[in-house]
Amino acid sequence: MDASLSDEERASRDLVRRFGEERLRPRVAEWFERELSRAEARDVLRELGVLGVLGMQLSGHGCAGVPPVTYGLACLELEAVDSGIRSMVSVQGSLAMTAIDLYGSEEQKSHWLPRMATGEVIGCFGLTEPDSGSDPGSMRTTARKSGADWILDGTKMWITNGGIADVAVVWARTDDGVRGFLVPTDTEGFTANDIGRKASMRVSVTSELVLDGVRLPSDALLPAARGLGGPLGCLNEARFGIVFGAMGAARDAFTCALDYAKARTQFGRPIAGFQLTQKKLADMLLELHNGVLLAVHLGRLKETGRLRPAQVSFGKLNNTRSALEICRTARTILGASGVTLEYSVLRHANNLESVVTYEGTSEVHTLVLGQALTGLDAFR
Incomplete structure (x- = not known):
């Protein structure tokens, strides 16, 4: 494959490969055997933040803005170690950070993205529900107006990074269609329950998110996201x-x-x-x-x-x-x-x-x- 890649692409790929072989592979079989803990997952993401792969395909706000093939090669090298590690990176960068980058206000981007790029802040992406997987249009999670605030109720399922997240991108049904919200996970009414006894993806944290009357200010809404x-x-x-x-x-x-x-x-x-x-x-x-x-x-x-x-x-x-x-x-x-x-x-x-x-x-x-x-x- 090297003949199809530029010098910069090969150098970036080799950097991620060395990191995976030296820092991750020696520990990955043990992590899989006993399941990665929340503390260990946060530590891994912080290390990956230092490496520079979290949201590396985005531009600005602390993100490198690398081309798609460079990002793809990083995913390939991380998954060569374990799919769970690549999944944590994908959820952080391609789902949570991308949602903020594509649909967030400038204030939301400035507040969240630089710290997410370093791994200081962890994100998750709440779309799938217990009864709504391949058909997200049937989601039951709702967001209703209460004065200037929003009240969210519902459950999300199979959420990677859910139990370690500092902010959850949650999609909910409103009177104006499906909208996205940034939910700090320390908000009252928000609970993340980790899913155990997994036979797969054990080197990542997978959780159920429960939103029980979660009250959010108006600026928690992602302004540019409307519909599915x-x-x-x-x-x-x-x-x-x-x-x-x-x-x-x-x-x-x-x-x-x-x-x-x-x-x-x-x-x-x-x-x-x-x-x-x-x-x-x-x-x-x-x-x-x-x-x-x-x-x-x-x-x-x-x-x-x-x-x-x-x-x-x-x-x-x-x-x-x-x-x-x-x-x-x-x-x-x-x-x-x-x-x-x-x-x-x-x-x-x-x-x-x-x-x-x-x-x-x-x-x-x-x-x-x-x-x-x-x-x-x-x-x-």
């Missing part, structure tokens, strides 16, 4: 990062399987010398490089303002599906060793079961492509 286009615009940014990130998990699983196959001896020779193993490795390599090439291509389109939402769905659907299959195949090469946390392959596969689902399920992205192909909406 607001949250969906942010989700498209996060999906772009997933297109790259999923291939990081796939690359790590492939590399692990290749190294293991060359070292593991059966019937008097390394298993890498057997035809069936070589076929698996070759097939994995094809899908890995196809996925990375697709991600970079979509990144180049984004750099020139030509990337369409359906193309992001194309990338998310293809690369998460391919990455999961690569991880599963890698596990078969490792045999019984592949089910232990000594190796990364099953941890990546478990995580990707969530990545395939969140930011739009495979079924939803399939129908997005079907609509783009036929001009007919099959969602309802």
Whole structure:
């Protein structure tokens, strides 16, 4: 891939890769085994803030404004360590910070973004609800006027960073349609309950958000966000990062399987010398490089303002599906060793079961492509 990247892109990628290998990978299997704590999650995000990857694709207010491919490569390197780490970064930068950057007032941007870029302030993004996942238009969370204030009631579910957030971007139904609100998490009536016993995405904090009569001042409203286009615009940014990130998990699983196959001896020779193993490795390599090439291509389109939402769905659907299959195949090469946390392959596969689902399920992205192909909406 290096021939397709500029010197600056390679340097940025290598910086994130070194950080991941030196600072994160030595601890990640332990974090996954016992689940990352709130304190540890905050520490990781502060370290990533020092590295400069939180909101790195945004411009101004303490953000670097790097091009899309540079941001995508950072996602790839972080997810090569663990999907949960990339997810924390995506929620912070591509969802919470992007919502403020796109739809917030200048005062809101100046107040929140510089501190979020450093990891001093953590954000989360409250859209999904217990009964409203793929159909956000059916959300039940409401915001009603009370004098000059707003009163929010409702529940959000499966919220990454929810239990460690200082500010929550919450989407609610109003008399004026769906609107976005900035909710400081120390506001009376706001509660974040962490979701435990997860078999996936254990290196991140996932929470239920409960809003029980949360009173907010009028300036908590994101003024430029009206309707579902607001949250969906942010989700498209996060999906772009997933297109790259999923291939990081796939690359790590492939590399692990290749190294293991060359070292593991059966019937008097390394298993890498057997035809069936070589076929698996070759097939994995094809899908890995196809996925990375697709991600970079979509990144180049984004750099020139030509990337369409359906193309992001194309990338998310293809690369998460391919990455999961690569991880599963890698596990078969490792045999019984592949089910232990000594190796990364099953941890990546478990995580990707969530990545395939969140930011739009495979079924939803399939129908997005079907609509783009036929001009007919099959969602309802």
